[in-house]
Each structure stands twice: as C-alpha cells, then as structure tokens.
Amino acid sequence: MKNVGLFLVVTLLVALASGCSQNEDKLNLLFFSELPTEVDDEAETIIAKKIGGDDKLQLEFYPFHHEKIAIELAGRNGDIFFVPQEDVKNMIDPASFTALTEMADDQLMNGVPLEEFKGKDPDTGEWQVYAVPVGNESLLLKEIGMTLQKPLAAFIPNYSEDKEEALELLKYLTDN
Numbered sequence: 001m002k003n004v005g006l007f008l009v010v011t012l013l014v015a016l017a018s019g020c021s022q023n024e025d026k027l028n029l030l031f032f033s034e035l036p037t038e039v040d041d042e043a044e045t046i047i048a049k050k051i052g053g054d055d056k057l058q059l060e061f062y063p064f065h066h067e068k069i070a071i072e073l074a075g076r077n078g079d080i081f082f083v084p085q086e087d088v089k090n091m092i093d094p095a096s097f098t099a100l101t102e103m104a105d106d107q108l109m110n111g112v113p114l115e116e117f118k119g120k121d122p123d124t125g126e127w128q129v130y131a132v133p134v135g136n137e138s139l140l141l142k143e144i145g146m147t148l149q150k151p152l153a154a155f156i157p158n159y160s161e162d163k164e165e166a167l168e169l170l171k172y173l174t175d176n
Contacts, residue, residue: 030078032064042144079160088153094119098156099128131155140173
C-alpha cells in the first residue's frame with residue numbers, strides 16, 4: 001500500500017512539474033543575423049505595438065549558424081525566423097515551412113526577386129513562396145534605425161501554433 005501511495009505522489013509531482021514547465025503562449029521571433037542584442041528593447045516595442053503588448057512576445061538574437069537554426073527547428077522553437085537572404089535560399093523546405101505566397105503574390109517584393117524564396121509544394125506540385133525578404137527599407141529595420149550589410153529574409157515554420165498571428169506580424173514588419 002505504501003508503494004502505491006508513493007507511486008501516486010511521484011506521478012502527481014511529475015505531472016505538476018511538467019505542466020508548470022510548459023512555455024507560455026508567446027509569439028517567439030528568432031533573429032540569426034548581425035543585429036546587435038542591444039536593439040532588443042526597440043524591436044520589442046515596435047512589435048508589441050502590433051500584437052498588443054510585450055507579454056505575448058519573446059525575441060531571441062543569435063549570430064548566424066546553420067547548426068543553431070537546425071537545433072531550433074528540430075526543437076520546434078520559434079514562430080518566425082529571420083536569417084540572411086543569401087542563406088535562406090539553401091534552407092527552403094516546403095515540407096517544413098508555411099507558404100507565404102498570399103503575402104508575396106508578385107514576382108518582386110520590396111524590389112527583391114522572389115524566385116530564390118520559392119519551393120515546390122509537395123501536396124499540390126505548385127511553386128509557392130516560403131520566405132520573404134526583410135530589407136533595410138522594411139518597417140522593422142527603419143524603426144530601429146539599423147542598416148544591415150546582409151539583408152534578412154523571414155519564414156514561418158509549419159509547426160508554429162500561431163501561424164495567423166505570425167503571418168500578420170510578418171506582413172506588418174516587412175511593410176515599407
């Protein structure tokens with residue numbers, strides 16, 4: 001009987017600990033670029049204006065490394081990824097990224113050809129846009145007063161639980 005009671009107590013503690021350790025429902029933006037971490041507060045203020053408060057927002061800044069991006073994607077972390085444009089074309093994965101064709105339906109977006117941001121949808125066989133350019137003229141970079149030597153591109157992974165909110169935010173941030 002003692003063993004059953006001990007088992008129930010341990011099970012309850014494990015369930016309680018795992019329930020408390022769940023991430024809060026925040027929109028998580030991951031920046032893999034030359035952006036300094038000092039722009040965190042400014043970027044958070046700009047983004048919080050759109051989503052209605054910084055309590056629903058988490059920003060993370062990292063130097064660009066393919067391995068770190070792979071780890072974050074495998075761990076299902078992040079709702080929007082910002083990476084250098086020149087590197088995103090080698091990362092396009094239609095099975096893993098959300099199609100962004102509705103926000104970039106022309107051949108150009110902010111003066112950047114979208115051909116390198118496309119991939120073939122595995123379900124329909126149609127070519128879709130899976131990443132969008134975030135250049136120096138974008139709202140985000142203009143507002144924080146940064147000019148990057150390597151412009152960024154952004155994508156939304158398929159596992160994101162906040163795809164609609166991430167898409168709306170991405171439209172807002174890429175506007176110029």
